[in-house]
Amino acid sequence: xxxxxxxxxxxxxxxxxxxxxxxxxxxxxxxxxxxxxxxxxxxxxxxxxxxxxxxxxxxxxxxxxxxxxxxxxxxxxxxxxxxxxxxxxxxxxxxxxxxxxxxxxxxxxxxxxxxxxxxxxxxxxxxxxxxxxxxxxxxxxxxxxxxxxxxxxxxxxxxxxxxxxxxxxxxxxxxxxxxxxxxxxxxxxxxxxxxxxxxxxxxxxxxxxxxxxxxxxxxxxxxxxxxxxxxxxxxxxxxxxxxxxxxxxxxxxx
Amino acid sequence: xxxxxxxxxxxxxxxxxxxxxxxxxxxxxxxxxxxxxxxxxxxxxxxxxxxxxxxxxxxxxxxxxxxxxxxxxxxxxxxxxxxxxxxxxxxxxxxxxxxxxxxxxxxxxxxxxxxxxxxxxxxxxxxxxxxxxxxxxxxxxxxxxxxxxxxxxxxxxxxxxxxxxxxxxxxxxxxxxxxxxxxxxxxxxxxxxxxxxxxxxxxxxxxxxxxxxxxxxxxxxxxxxxxxxxxxxxxxxxxxxxxxxxxxxxxxxxxxxxxxxxxxxxxxxxxxx
Numbered sequence: 001x002x003x004x005x006x007x008x009x010x011x012x013x014x015x016x017x018x019x020x021x022x023x024x025x026x027x028x029x030x031x032x033x034x035x036x037x038x039x040x041x042x043x044x045x046x047x048x049x050x051x052x053x054x055x056x057x058x059x060x061x062x063x064x065x066x067x068x069x070x071x072x073x074x075x076x077x078x079x080x081x082x083x084x085x086x087x088x089x090x091x092x093x094x095x096x097x098x099x100x101x102x103x104x105x106x107x108x109x110x111x112x113x114x115x116x117x118x119x120x121x122x123x124x125x126x127x128x129x130x131x132x133x134x135x136x137x138x139x140x141x142x143x144x145x146x147x148x149x150x151x152x153x154x155x156x157x158x159x160x161x162x163x164x165x166x167x168x169x170x171x172x173x174x175x176x177x178x179x180x181x182x183x184x185x186x187x188x189x190x191x192x193x194x195x196x197x198x199x200x201x202x203x204x205x206x207x208x209x210x211x212x213x214x215x216x217x218x219x220x221x222x223x224x225x226x227x228x229x230x231x232x233x234x235x236x237x238x239x240x241x242x243x244x245x246x247x248x249x250x251x252x253x254x
Numbered sequence: 255x256x257x258x259x260x261x262x263x264x265x266x267x268x269x270x271x272x273x274x275x276x277x278x279x280x281x282x283x284x285x286x287x288x289x290x291x292x293x294x295x296x297x298x299x300x301x302x303x304x305x306x307x308x309x310x311x312x313x314x315x316x317x318x319x320x321x322x323x324x325x326x327x328x329x330x331x332x333x334x335x336x337x338x339x340x341x342x343x344x345x346x347x348x349x350x351x352x353x354x355x356x357x358x359x360x361x362x363x364x365x366x367x368x369x370x371x372x373x374x375x376x377x378x379x380x381x382x383x384x385x386x387x388x389x390x391x392x393x394x395x396x397x398x399x400x401x402x403x404x405x406x407x408x409x410x411x412x413x414x415x416x417x418x419x420x421x422x423x424x425x426x427x428x429x430x431x432x433x434x435x436x437x438x439x440x441x442x443x444x445x446x447x448x449x450x451x452x453x454x455x456x457x458x459x460x461x462x463x464x465x466x467x468x469x470x471x472x473x474x475x476x477x478x479x480x481x482x483x484x485x486x487x488x489x490x491x492x493x494x495x496x497x498x499x500x501x502x503x504x505x506x507x508x509x510x511x512x513x514x515x516x517x518x519x520x521x522x523x524x525x526x527x
Contacts, residue, residue, distance in 0.1 A: 047387070050390075050391050052387050052390060052391065072395070076393035076395075077393070079390075079391055079392070079393050080393060082391065084387075084388070084391040086384045086387065086388055087384070088383055088384065090383060090384040090385045090387065090388035091385075091388075092380075092385055092388075093379075093380075093385075103392060103394075104392040104393070107392060107393055107394050108392075108393055152392075
């Protein structure tokens with residue numbers, strides 16, 4: 001049974017239709033990469049999975065339970081199963097790195113302060129930043145902030161980790177560190193991962209399965225190998241990073 | 255052309271009503287969380303740092319403003335009262351104005367500028383950097399975790415800051431009237447005592463509770479709903495101050511009318527002269 005199911009998901013913001021009848025089954029313990037040009041609803045898709053957005057139509061199911069229509073209080077319980085790495089980390093500026101990682105543990109567990117600190121420290125060690133605890137997020141580099149955000153995302157021992165453009169804004173070396181971390185966490189914790197990215201190197205490295213969103217619909221569904229061999233012009237242009245006539249039409253008019 | 259104007263007016267009215275409705279929902283959710291969290295020790299651990307920011311750090315600016323207003327009132331009113339031989343009643347005029355209107359309104363306006371803007375900027379930045387979403391994902395409701403402690407701090411500390419503003423306003427007026435303009439202290443205080451009673455002091459303090467609530471709710475709402483980017487946060491801060499300021503003025507008018515009617519119904523008309 002899939003751990004997550006999205007059934008005929010549709011979402012619009014004003015007149016802008018972002019998702020149209022998107023259906024997706026996500027297998028337990030696998031890494032799914034969601035590709036697509038900017039503005040095609042990749043992050044919107046992630047936010048539907050954790051209930052930050054409600055679909056206009058369609059359903060979201062987690063472990064056999066429909067979660068798109070449940071109350072916020074019940075959703076809070078379901079969310080304990082998810083870790084979410086936000087695009088810019090979304091660390092709380094007013095808390096130290098250790099307090100950031102400890103935050104979900106304080107909210108959801110009855111552990112003592114000492115146990116929470118120890119567990120948060122373990123998570124920081126897991127992402128390779130054991131010394132970062134007492135520092136503030138503002139003192140860290142972009143890559144380090146993402147790793148601390150990842151430590152926070154795994155603090156509760158989630159079943160699913162959602163990565164929203166984890167390598168955006170990082171140099172190729174730092175990007176690879178994040179990719180290795182994604183692989184390491186999957187191997188060590190056995191989590192299901194959903195990675196939204198534009199970064200093809202990252203996609204090829206971490207994906208068990210790749211889907212591509214285009215114009216609000218699922219345009220491609222396959223593996224890293226099959227996407228490389230795809231003859232679909234939209235897929236090929238995206239992989240090669242080549243702008244098409246549609247994208248360049250404004251230049252001809254100008 | 256008239257059709258376009260009417261359409262524009264209709265759209266603006268519609269948008270304003272939608273924002274007001276959204277604000278009412280936000281207030282409802284905040285009060286629901288307040289009722290749920292008010293007696294939890296965890297909430298008060300979050301309230302204390304906010305009380306320090308809202309209260310302790312605002313004391314100097316609120317007190318100074320109050321003192322200068324008391325002094326200015328003394329300077330401006332003295333010549334007029336002296337011309338009719340009533341300068342000894344200057345204390346009554348200054349002190350009743352300070353404790354009933356100027357103290358509470360100035361304290362609230364200063365708070366709206368100092369704290370309201372800061373709250374909107376803080377929550378607005380959290381909003382645009384997805385920290386509010388991060389809270390939700392981690393199962394902590396942003397209204398319960400962020401808004402309720404700030405609202406409690408604003409509600410509890412605006413009346414206390416009002417007392418500071420009153421106190422310094424009274425002292426400022428005394429300093430100018432008695433020490434500088436040479437009005438004898440005994441009649442100055444005697445007339446003040448006759449004019450200002452506990453009712454009037456409590457009227458100002460009571461208003462402070464509601465002004466504080468309005469500042470807290472408006473500032474947090476503007477932060478939660480601000481547009482993206484630095485300009486969105488900046489615009490939200492401006493809107494937060496302007497809306498809080500207008501709300502304070504509007505509330506003050508209705509409170510003034512209500513308290514005056516109530517006072518007259520109980521004690522009758524009381525002349526300062």
